[in-house]
Amino acid sequence: MNQFKFEGKLKMTFLVMMLIGVVSLAITFIGDDAVHSRFWSNILHNSVFFTGIAMLALFMLCAKITAFSGWHTVFKRVWESYSLFLVVGLVLMLIVAVGLWGHWHHLYHWNDAEAVANDPILQGKSGFLNKGWYTFGTIAIMGVWILIAGRIRSLSKQEDQSGDSSFSYHRKMRIWAAAGLPILGFTSAAMIWQWVMSVDAHWYSTLFAWYNAASMMVAMVALTIICLIYLKSKGYLTQLNQEHLHDLGKYMFAFSIFWTYLWFSQYMLIWYGNIGEETIYFKERLDNYRFLFFLNLGINFFLPFFVLMRNDTKRKYGTLIFTSIFLILGHWLDFFLMLKPGILHTTQEALAHSGAVEHAGHAFTAGFSLPGFLEFGTMIGFLGLFLYAFFFNLSRANLVPTRDPYLMESVHHHV
């Protein structure tokens, strides 16, 4: 069974998931405030999260090809299919970008002309934080990502048809991958600044982009583990075994610790520096989001650290799936915490400014103070979309690349 068949029940499941997402978004839209901030922030949150997963899959693929790595070859079609989600991600991010031009949402403080006019800090940043750059960056940079993902994918598919011992396709792939590494590394930082960091338009942190990338990386590996175990349970990927999952488990463990390292570094430097314009980020989260703030650390550090520390927990399906599910939710929550407080602040200012309502201050706000059913519903919808695109792309090529020069190394992988 070297051809994945995407049909019937599975397709239906993802369509139902997407329907749940659409219904959640519709309910959010109807019951929302005047500027629909909950609706838009949920779209931004999930778009960035799943686009990030696709981007990190492409980055891992580039790193593996450049490093002459072979162990992942047996399931490399999974990462190729993940990376093709970038096309959908571009559409999703463009919806947010178009919203900037039409002033449909108040996600970004810097897009409010009146606020910028009275604010020297925002004026100073307006060369980068403006809707022109936002749109251009999203289209141009994601366009390059899609180009790299598409080339690697098509070379990989051509290799299946006519690869021979000259490895010409693999050589070409290596050029694209080597170019892709620095491009993805630098440009993803720029996109994360615009998409995520600029919701707190006054605030900045120099290691924010790595911190985000680490978060996406853990979520990506966790989702990969779940999908691989699913495919295996359906009788596909018979050559995939505990050894490959063990290595993926190590990635999940190591990058969870890397994430914690960056999370703590960011916190400690700001705490120690004690500069008001920087500490406001953590003051806001510690005062008004205290439970989520520490829950984030608990799920994303203590849980994988103590569960995955032992050798055999990285080799058993049960513990791997358990940790993976929690880590995907945990890093989704991490992005929730990065985005929502800043957006809530911008929204409240916008609402107070237009005279619609009093400045709500720090009262409990549904969908912002805690993720509610509608947030999880939206997440399920986006997850359905991601998985639909993933399984669709997976079914359009051989499940195992039959003529990849590293296939045998991968099949005989032994940790």
Added chain:
Amino acid sequence: MGYRNKKIVYGLYDDEEILMDAVRQANRSEMSILDVFSPFPVHGIDDLLDLSESRLHIGGFIYGMIGTLTAVLGMSWIHAMDWPNIFGGKPYWAIASFIPITFELTVLFAAIGMTVTFYIINGQGPGIKNPIVHPRISDDKFCIAFDADEASEEEISKYRSFFDQTGASFIETKKL
């Protein structure tokens, strides 16, 4: 594992594939192998020799925990109780600033503890001389050794014929 004053019969093989086949052959004919020496880790040989998983990492965890406690309790006592000082306007017990040092000491204790444990278990260390089976087992030869301390002449010749059959390039009986 120091084999001092032990009589062994050993054979050298040129390739790890031949070695693996020989180990399989020995398992089939129920000969108990004393040890296998190789210049690099051979994949899959642990399972063939039925070696149990190393418990060194459990020691590592315990040493690491000792390091964590030493750092946290030490700094807490120094900075909050014994000699309280204000640094940068922070509280005496500024736990966030303790974490980097806690991390360092955890790694240091785990690393040193595991190294020392490893050396003690293996009977190695500075000034201790261990007998070497053959100089080339750290270069390009793979070795299987049988215990010949209480072996009769008959058994020793059985071991030698085993090496002959499985393609050993060099066979010797030796007292370490």
